[in-house]
Amino acid sequence: MGLLYSKMKIFHFKEKVDSLPENSAQILPPLQIRIKPTNACAHNCWYCAYRAENIQLGKDMVHRDYIPKEKMMEIVSDIVEMGVKTVTFSGGGDPFYYPYFLETVQRLSETPVKFAALTNGARLQGEIASLFATHGTWLRISMDGWDDESYSACRRVPKGEFTKVMNNIEAFKKLGGRCYLGISLIVDDKNFLHIFDMIKKLKGLGIDSVKISPCIVGNTQKENNEYHKPIFKYVKDHVRRAVEEFTDPQFEIFDSYHEQLETFGKKYDWCPYIQIVPVIGADLNVYSCHDKAYNLEEGRIGSIREQRLKELWFSDKNQFFRINPSLHCNHHCMVHDRNRLLIEYLDVNKEHLEFV
Numbered sequence: 001m002g003l004l005y006s007k008m009k010i011f012h013f014k015e016k017v018d019s020l021p022e023n024s025a026q027i028l029p030p031l032q033i034r035i036k037p038t039n040a041c042a043h044n045c046w047y048c049a050y051r052a053e054n055i056q057l058g059k060d061m062v063h064r065d066y067i068p069k070e071k072m073m074e075i076v077s078d079i080v081e082m083g084v085k086t087v088t089f090s091g092g093g094d095p096f097y098y099p100y101f102l103e104t105v106q107r108l109s110e111t112p113v114k115f116a117a118l119t120n121g122a123r124l125q126g127e128i129a130s131l132f133a134t135h136g137t138w139l140r141i142s143m144d145g146w147d148d149e150s151y152s153a154c155r156r157v158p159k160g161e162f163t164k165v166m167n168n169i170e171a172f173k174k175l176g177g178r179c180y181l182g183i184s185l186i187v188d189d190k191n192f193l194h195i196f197d198m199i200k201k202l203k204g205l206g207i208d209s210v211k212i213s214p215c216i217v218g219n220t221q222k223e224n225n226e227y228h229k230p231i232f233k234y235v236k237d238h239v240r241r242a243v244e245e246f247t248d249p250q251f252e253i254f255d256s257y258h259e260q261l262e263t264f265g266k267k268y269d270w271c272p273y274i275q276i277v278p279v280i281g282a283d284l285n286v287y288s289c290h291d292k293a294y295n296l297e298e299g300r301i302g303s304i305r306e307q308r309l310k311e312l313w314f315s316d317k318n319q320f321f322r323i324n325p326s327l328h329c330n331h332h333c334m335v336h337d338r339n340r341l342l343i344e345y346l347d348v349n350k351e352h353l354e355f356v
Helices: 014-019 070-081 101-109 126-135 148-155 163-172 192-204 220-246 310-313 318-321 336-347
Strands: 030-033 087-090 114-119 140-145 180-187 209-214 253-255 285-287 298-301
Touching: 070 140, 070 310, 087 148, 101 126, 114 298, 126 163, 140 163, 148 163, 163 180, 180 192, 180 220, 192 209, 192 220, 209 220, 220 253, 285 310, 298 310, 298 318
Parallel strands: 030 087, 087 114, 114 140, 140 180, 180 209, 209 253
Antiparallel strands: 285 298
16 A cells, blocks of 8 residues: 655655745745644643753643634635645544534535644544544544553553543544544653553554654654663664564554654754644644644744734745754654755755766
């Protein structure tokens, strides 16, 4: 079925890539927009960057914020009119706790725009689950604990929540439909010896893929590497064994554990992905990326509280070049390797292009 996780997807959109540099006067719409519709979430994961005081992500976040219904419908209309191809709903909080999520997804399902969501899975039930099963492109559920007790301790939720989420997963798969269901398995120093067994259990439920990701405990590469160093080889061994035993055409394991611990220092002075996947926060600010969401000083492109998204986006090319990653982004970055590929591609000497 081809690669689902790839740094090369952007190169299938050449017109967009060519429009990215500062010396290009052209402004094209984003290919994808992340929308954080609410900052509410019933889970309180110990590693959540939006609630950790020592991590820059989410540092200016107000927990009670959510996008008003009328504004959300306006945003969806602008997304369709602009020609944005996909929308991913994420947090902040959990999008399934957004009071107007069903209406929002119903509206999107009537358009050509593909949509997906990240969630804890606790509210993946009823009409919204059926709507995603039928019309959604993908869902990814974050997990960490391996049973009711460990899950409750990690997320500070009542015991039984793990069983509830696993039951929701099983029920969602039985709905059928086309929606691809993945798990983001967050590795910490408590669950690292349970990775293999968790992957086995999840495959048994019919999950389509599992992504192995490290918990992020600080803003520097050193902090994160020191935290993961004692468990690193155990995790890699569990993942290797799982890949050998469980991978097949219907089930993928994507190992993002090592990769994400190497995305902190930047040696480039502009970020192409600002124009590719910006973020709309529950505070009605548009941010440069997921990793700078709710960082008003360094991450905000502008506000759509008093203007429409399409007006802000096409107003000024310079707004996409205010952030210098070598100065402002010395923290975890989801698109670091993709930025490096894009910048190298755009910097190639055209006179020597044919000497391949």
